[in-house]
Amino acid sequence: MHVPDGFFNVAVSISAGAVAAAGVAVCLRGARRELDDRTAPMAGLVAAFVFAVQMLNFPVAAGTSGHLLGGTLAAILVGPYTAVLCMAVVLLVQGFFFADGGLTALGVNITLMGLVAVAVGWTVFRLIARSARGRGAVVAASFVAALVSVPAAALAFTLLFWIGGTAPIEVGTVAAAMGGVHVLIGVGEGLITAVTVSTVLAVRPDLVYGARGLASPLVLRDADGDTAVPHRSPEAPEPRRLGWFLPAGIVVASLLAGVVSFFASSSPDGLERVAEDKGFIKRAVDHALSGQPLADYGEVGGIPVGLAGLIGVTVTLAVGVTLFLLVRRRTRSGHESSNKVDGVSA
Amino acid sequence: MGAGHHHRIYLAGDTVVHRLPPQCKLVAVAAFALVVVATPRAWVGAFGLYALLLAVTARVARVPFAFVLRRMVIEIPFVVFAVALPFIGFGERVSFLGTALSVEGLWAAWNILAKASLGVIASVLLAATTEPRAMLLGAQRLRLPSLLVQIMMFMLRYMDVIVDEMRRMRVARESRGFVARDIRHVPVIARSAGALFIRSYERGERVHLAMLSRGYTGVMPVIGELTASFRQWLVAGMLPGAALLALLGTWGLTS
Amino acid sequence: MTPSLEVSRLAYAYPDGTQALFGVNLVIGRGERVALLGPNGAGKTTLVMHLNGILTPGHGTVTVAGLPVAKDSLREIRRRVGLVFQDPDDQLFMPTVREDVAFGPANLGIGGEELERRVKDALERVGMLEVIDRPPHHLSFGQRRRVAVATVLAMSPEILVLDEPSSNLDPASRRELAEILRSLDVTVLMVTHDLPYAMELCDRALVLSGGVIAADGPTREILSDAALLAAHRLELPYGFAPP
């Protein structure tokens, strides 16, 4: 999904750049609360890990190549704000040090793989993890969250390309293809995320941001008299509630939609396009804004493409919700038993 | 993405391009990419001039053409995408070898291929002539927020740590009679991959703590000053400047 | 006079739940050279990591030259306490030995010729001047340990804490290190499993065992208390006859 130069017109490149910069600025502020000098290396490691994970590439049928994103993993390990920074860093490094992903497309890339993927992933994660507690819940929530975040980013990509891509596509076709394939990639993403989170939870629970409330209280004793000193570890605050993140995500998203479509329709790219094309963009923007059904766009193999797109999204949601319900039931019972263990040791 | 994510992309050398301060090069390459993206796709001549400019830069920097070509594999997924465009695009169609291709799709494919390739080449040249560490210092000079620079620095270090730990683990495995030959060995690799994450983290963490214990406060002490002279900015500006001239020139010719 | 180091009721558990320290108390005066002895897994490294704030106490306090170790005093503490890690790979991270040794003093704001002088001087002392331009991870283990010692010497700390500095050193380097430590006018706390070395260098010894201080006294006395030694997996080596 690393967009190279020339994929999007100048208008979209610049406005997505502005959105990305604004998003990163917001996250820089937010990250100060998530990071201390101890966790800065964790952010670096997560970035390196995401970088490695993104090398696992899947050829995607009609779209671009797909690969794992890592945004959800980052959010769970270091917190959503820092996660966006990690993703931004990964993309900067890939763009500047490895020539991967266009420099003018950095804004688009950061917006999609950073802002959208992290916002969606973290939101889903918190929604699930909040309703159930315990290690199992955290791991399961990571799976679902990561799974959902991938098709979400893919659909955002399609939307953006539809608005300001440099090639004419039928949004429905591409959305269907992208959505469908990325659900599969999402399963891979979910597995990797869940395995990593559970590994880290097993040996260094203190490193999982999304599970900070889980660290069991320490009981220390002094050896001289074997006196028990019940002790609560000083840090280990409750993970912050969804609070600001959801509204912030919505603001970013609407900013994105608003700014991008404004630029695109007032189109300073007269340089580039023939009149018919402009008509296409206008039409596209009208559709995006008026929310007309996608079904207008004809059909593929007998299935109306809009319908195909909807099927992709529905399948994603269905899988997500099913897993969510399963997890909730599982962890409910798991939670009770873990309570008992706590009761014994305390 | 694809092959070749290694530090090896840097080619040590002592040319004018290598010696330019990193911040100048960063800005120059970004500006060049912007000019390329802003060029209308029909101005084929302008793209030729851009390619020529990059070729000249590569010569001056003594970066072999074969090296640049090898690095361009990163682009392959998009080549695939671009090739698909004439088939999935709509609008007017022309017939070519018996298949109907979308004219608009063909143009779009050309547009993406040309711009993406130029962008990739420019970035490859930048990375080949600038050490990663220098690039970080350049970013720092360009006022990239220090938190981002710090994360970036740790990330680069961790890539080394991970590679290093992977090497250690491979040697350790082999010296105890392990040879990864068939699919049955995947679980072993997977098990040790889980350990790799924690292990790399903890090694990096201990090193970080060692840095802290030697007075580190989050900013690398800059041992040599990194100021860029006006002349150096001028030299660096030659690439995007010439590209802009080419763009304006072509505009003049077409209108 | 305020003591150099004061540790009181220090307890600590690692994030995975393993408790390593169970209430350590100790006081070390200015200019003393003290050996910290004890079996593997006793908690020596864990204790040492608290002395410049790398680990944060789960319970209890650490005071360095009158200054409690806390978040806002860390910079000052780390300027005063120089720590040589048990594993040199944890200590060396820059691309060349020169930059690695320069790192600490540069962070203290030293630059130019003074920096150059300090780097050369520290490397000279440990006999590693000739590898100054090589990458540290391409050195032999013993060479890395010597460079690790140099990185700390270059910072001229007031208190020097060394975690098994003599392991993997060849016998001559081991003696040279002893001479360096004797020549410095600083407080020294040295973890070691080499009892003759401890006796040669330190007048006082502490025995840490099972996360608490089990003995504290003159090295010579401790090393002649056979029952104490046996209880904590300490014993004098083959062929050793105290002079």
Place this chain on the structure above:
Amino acid sequence: MTPSLEVSRLAYAYPDGTQALFGVNLVIGRGERVALLGPNGAGKTTLVMHLNGILTPGHGTVTVAGLPVAKDSLREIRRRVGLVFQDPDDQLFMPTVREDVAFGPANLGIGGEELERRVKDALERVGMLEVIDRPPHHLSFGQRRRVAVATVLAMSPEILVLDEPSSNLDPASRRELAEILRSLDVTVLMVTHDLPYAMELCDRALVLSGGVIAADGPTREILSDAALLAAHRLELPYGFAPP
């Protein structure tokens, strides 16, 4: 009888160009226990890494029990030669101690109860049975070294090569290791900087210095040749009186 180890005219340079070995010749008979002494950076680790094919000779040959070390004999060589690394972190890589110790024997095709028995037995010998379910990188340095020794013992190799196995061990573990080595009926090559330990354990010693073998003979003789020792940065420690 074919010797256990035979190294002939072995030279090696690291990829960065540093040459570490300049033509090493040595022959070790079956069942011998030999100490490999020498200053830091002499090339001991480099030599040892050739003995089971981790490094490939730049020049010269290495033969193990008559079998030349080459690409297609590596599996067999590694089954026969057990190597304890100088840095235990290089040796341990699985998520738990149990899996790590089981790794080698499992590769030899051992499974089930026999595997379990070997793992427990090896850990028992080094006194680390109680940490069997912990992750190795969460152990103290000395504990890691002991587990590293166990991983190799569990493979019951014919030839045991140890790179400073006693460093970072507490004195009792050091003696216990000596007892283990003495109780095994295998060929042993042990790198060490601890000369009394070498004398206690090995009848024969080699001095490697500057990438060549500088001396080869009975340990007692070598350690009493003051000129030889001084020439290679070797010296007997404080308080040592050969019994």
